Amino acid sequence: MLKAVIFDDEYIVLQGLQKMIDWSMYGIELVGTANNGYAAIDLVETHSPDIIFTDIRMPGMDGLEVVEKILEAAPEIICVVFSGFNEFEYVKKALKLGVSDYLEKPITIPIMEDTIRKILEKLHHQKTVLSLEEKWEDSRSDLIEKATLDLLLQGDEALPKWRKSFEEEAKNIVAVTVLALSEKSPDLLSYSSYFPVYIRNGSDHLLVIYHFEDDSIEWMNQLLYWPSEFGITLGSGRTYHQLTDASKSYKEALQALRYGQFMEQGEWTRFEEIGENPNIPGDLSELEEAIIFYLRTGDKAGLFQQLDEFISKIQLQRLNPDVIEREILKLIYLGLEVAKESGEDVSKISQGNYLPHVDIRLLNTKEKMFSWLKVQMEMIMDWFLRIRKDKKHDAVEKACTYLDINFAKDLTLQDVAEYVGMNPTYFSLLFKEEMKLTYIKYLTKLRMERAKELLREGNKVADVSEKVGYHTYRHFSELFKKHAGVNPGQYRDSF
Known part of the structure; x- marks a missing residue:
């Protein structure tokens, strides 16, 4: 049910409109009346009416001031203004404020009922339009x-x-x-x-x-x-x-x-x-990508699970031996590309030259090929992890020294990986293992600590942003706030 209120300083008008109109017949509940502007505002805040009928002349605050305040806060409310003063300026101001109708006193019951019907038609139209707009927005x-x-x-x-x-x-x-x-x-x-x-x-x-x-x-x-x-x-x-x-x-x-x-x-x-390895194709299947992921991260259980899924898939497809051989060799060479990310010579994975495309030709059943595949992938992973363990500390220490000196430059992971002579993906995993922080978090922490020093010295925030490697002031401010709990200006002012 719709809610309505009436504001007028004449008692007889308030009583007449309350008693002489059957509000429920129109689906409206008259929730209150007021005889001055301030009481009118309180009534609106308390009941949130859909329709307001108000006289212009009232003590404390006139009707047009009341309407202005109400429509500023809730423009969807329908306001009807009535007055005994037939002055064009009042009408013009009322319409400018966005009132739905302007009625001259004395207000008769037929005029009020006709006005209520117009309001209901308007509300029905608004509801229909809103419903159509919502449906269109949902559909779009x-x-x-x-x-x-x-x-x-x-x-x-x-x-x-x-x-x-x-x-x-x-x-x-x-x-x-x-x-x-x-x-x-x-x-x-x-x-x-x-x-x-x-x-x-x-x-x-x-x-x-x-x-x-x-x-x-x-x-x-x-x-x-x-x-x-x-x-x-x-x-x-x-x-x-x-x-x-x-x-x-x-x-x-x-x-x-x-x-x-x-x-x-x-x-x-x-x-x-x-980072990425340009030597690994970009159109790999999900299984192939998962195998590379578990190789890089050193998760042997995950690797064997993916290899078992790969073997099951091959078995279901009933491929001929040449195709099986090709698919297995593809995995082996993907594994070797991952191993090459260490920067070491992968031919040293096994004693002598490692030639999987020759070795696989000696296998005459698919079961032997699948068993051989698992052995090769485990051998590649073990060699890869051993190299990583031997090289990790020195490479990351070299990278940290480089970052400490060059943190203000526009440094990418690719730049730092190239400096230490490693593939970016391999380096990022190595860095996290050694520092217990990702590369970007380490660099951000380095920059934020330097920013704190510069701010404590009284430098301008924009200058500090540039000096620690951020050319976008707003992004620097958000990062600093996340790191320090306050924005850079507040941090500087606290010192």
């Missing part, structure tokens, strides 16, 4: 989510439908970034610089950021707090300016999430932080 939201998922999975083929779903907004999108989440995320606030779309693909929780501006950072500043506030692990792919590259960002986001969950639960891992 579903279309956008479907078009986004198709874009991630199909690339070029999905682009025409994607453009149709986004309508005019499609022309303004300049880049796309995909994030993979460990679980359903809270809503990411929209800004003028980007538009977020949350989607599910099987067990994958994905957040796709469409950028309207290059170098937008508002979305990054929000996500900085998600791991600590909501316990969510994030993995993000790289940002691409070609929409058809969204599928690359998607695959990278899944890889980053997997490595992030391995290295540190409840953190945000960027694909740039784990």
